[in-house]
Amino acid sequence: MTPPHTPFRTFILKVANRCNIDCDYCYVFNSKDQAWRALPARMSVDVARAAARRIAEHLSAYEIKTVHIVLHGGEPLLAGPRHMKELLHTLHKAVPPGTETHFELQTNGTLLSEAWLDLFEQYAVTVGVSLDGPPAANDRHRLTHSSRSSSASAVRGIELLRSRPQLFAGLLAVVDLANDPVEVHDYLASFEPPTIDFGLPHATHDDPPHRNDPASPEYGMWMSRVYDAWLDRSEHRHSVRMLEDIAALSSGVRSSVETLGLAPPASIVIESDGSIEGIDTLRSVQEGASRLGLDVFSESFDAAVHHTKLQHRQHGRDALAEQCQRCPLLAVCGGGYLPHRFSAAHGYRNASVYCADLEHLILHVQDSLRRHGWSLRHSALSPPPGHTAPRERALETTSSQNDRRTR
Amino acid sequence: MQPHGTALPSSDITTVSAGPTNAEPSTSAPVLDRVAARVRTRLASEETASSSTGDSGHAASLTR
Numbered sequence: 001m002t003p004p005h006t007p008f009r010t011f012i013l014k015v016a017n018r019c020n021i022d023c024d025y026c027y028v029f030n031s032k033d034q035a036w037r038a039l040p041a042r043m044s045v046d047v048a049r050a051a052a053r054r055i056a057e058h059l060s061a062y063e064i065k066t067v068h069i070v071l072h073g074g075e076p077l078l079a080g081p082r083h084m085k086e087l088l089h090t091l092h093k094a095v096p097p098g099t100e101t102h103f104e105l106q107t108n109g110t111l112l113s114e115a116w117l118d119l120f121e122q123y124a125v126t127v128g129v130s131l132d133g134p135p136a137a138n139d140r141h142r143l144t145h146s147s148r149s150s151s152a153s154a155v156r157g158i159e160l161l162r163s164r165p166q167l168f169a170g171l172l173a174v175v176d177l178a179n180d181p182v183e184v185h186d187y188l189a190s191f192e193p194p195t196i197d198f199g200l201p202h203a204t205h206d207d208p209p210h211r212n213d214p215a216s217p218e219y220g221m222w223m224s225r226v227y228d229a230w231l232d233r234s235e236h237r238h239s240v241r242m243l244e245d246i247a248a249l250s251s252g253v254r255s256s257v258e259t260l261g262l263a264p265p266a267s268i269v270i271e272s273d274g275s276i277e278g279i280d281t282l283r284s285v286q287e288g289a290s291r292l293g294l295d296v297f298s299e300s301f302d303a304a305v306h307h308t309k310l311q312h313r314q315h316g317r318d319a320l321a322e323q324c325q326r327c328p329l330l331a332v333c334g335g336g337y338l339p340h341r342f343s344a345a346h347g348y349r350n351a352s353v354y355c356a357d358l359e360h361l362i363l364h365v366q367d368s369l370r371r372h373g374w375s376l377r378h379s380a381l382s383p384p385p386g387h388t389a390p391r392e393r394a395l396e397t398t399s400s401q402n403d404r405r406t407r
Numbered sequence: 408m409q410p411h412g413t414a415l416p417s418s419d420i421t422t423v424s425a426g427p428t429n430a431e432p433s434t435s436a437p438v439l440d441r442v443a444a445r446v447r448t449r450l451a452s453e454e455t456a457s458s459s460t461g462d463s464g465h466a467a468s469l470t471r
Contacts, residue, residue, distance in 0.1 A: 258463040
């Protein structure tokens with residue numbers, strides 16, 4: 001049976017398509033897809049107006065009462081405050097009356113100023129900042145174009161943001177095994193963000209993640225230590241999104257961050273030229289993987305909802321590799337993040353390159369929850385007959401690939 | 408409160424009652440008590456939501 005199509009509730013606008021720093025892992029600028037080179041440096045008001053009209057049309061058609069509009073990049077602050085104000089005004093006035101609108105922005109934090117915060121206050125824009133940890137950890141990847149540290153300017157921006165806590169959405173970090181997970185977590189927590197989240201480095205079966213020991217679920221172990229550090233201090237009031245989502249999904253919650261769970265993605269990307277993309281991080285997979293061939297001037301978002309490239313996102317477990325469909329952790333893991341499942345040989349019908357890591361982490365969290373009196377809806381106390389443990393499967397796949405890895 | 412059904416076949420589920428069910432806050436893990444409260448809110452919110460499958464949020468920004 002064909003499942004009902006999921007409308008979009010989150011619209012990610014690439015308001016700037018350049019960046020003032022040069023993170024070596026960036027899926028926009030330093031990945032296989034170099035589409036950014038042909039895209040406008042910033043989104044024009046004409047594009048924003050067309051996007052706003054399409055968003056309004058979509059919200060009305062599906063009777064959506066709450067919408068998230070994410071100002072994203074590149075570095076969105078490169079759009080400049082005056083231009084950003086025009087974009088926000090255009091978007092704000094197009095949203096149908098009675099709609100609860102959440103404006104959100106993700107930045108490297110280095111360009112934040114009082115003027116920016118005044119603007120964000122005016123439009124109630126909440127701000128997330130990307131930071132990988134203390135300066136030594138952050139500087140492994142997040143350097144400027146002249147190879148200088150970006151840490152001090154990012155921290156200055158975060159401190160400024162803390163002066164208006166209602167605007168502070170949280171901190172987003174990318175995992176690097178070379179960094180100490182407790183040190184990274186505690187450093188990020190010291191800024192008292194409402195939310196911290198960690199992303200696993202983008203990788204595919206053809207280009208697997210770096211591991212020191214291919215036989216060990218090192219990323220799962222790293223995140224498990226973050227979990228322990230999070231629980232370790234009673235004063236920690238922040239959420240760690242990935243970990244809290246594991247707890248939530250294990251308890252029967254269906255919605256989560258798109259890296260976990262089986263819920264269909266409800267977000268769509270509008271590029272700075274008005275083109276519509278599916279998951280923007282698919283740029284890390286291969287040239288053109290995220291492109292749909294649609295734009296806001298010619299098509300409604302319905303064309304994207306029904307686009308063949310996004311159909312597999314609607315099909316939950318049926319779109320997953322057979323081994324994932326049999327896995328007792330499926331409802332929590334969801335097969336892992338789409339880009340991390342890719343191989344040229346089988347497309348997205350693979351277990352995640354982080355399968356063993358996700359298994360380790362989920363079991364670690366679930367074991368802790370049970371010890372603290374939680375009763376879990378989705379757990380794996382004993383695998384079903386004939387089930388191959390995810391750890392064995394994933395490591396069988398990735399250990400040989402790691403041998404080939406040159407990075 | 409009991410959340411409604413799941414997409415997984417029953418053979419895959421090892422525990423039937425779901426959620427952070429401890430009635431009294433745990434003194435050993437205040438962080439988990441706060442998580443439990445937020446999870447309960449999410450479960451309650453999904454019970455009244457129109458979507459039967461839930462939504463997933465963008466990974467590269469702090470939105471849900």
